[in-house]
Amino acid sequence: MIFRELVLANYMQDKTLTDSCNIKPSVSYELQIGINDQEQQFAWSECDQSADGKVMTALARYIIGMVEEEKLYKELPDIRGY
Secondary structure, three states, X not given: OHHHHHHHOOOOOOOOOXXXXXXXXXXXXXXXXXXXXXXXXXXXXXXXXXXXXXXXXXXXXXXXXXXXXXXXXXXXXXXXXX
């Protein structure tokens, strides 16, 4: 399912992303993808409202949502702080 979302996000194409943000605190994303000896690395913030930023944020939220639904994740202790 994640690979399908990566393909839909056109993950192998170069992206124009920014990690600058005036919101404090803000969410920053970093995604490293390695498939079939090809590797891509992306970094951006929640403030990136470009087309690429929106696609990559949606992809990150999808992956995070999948992880948060896992039983092992739900059994972790509550987070304290940031």
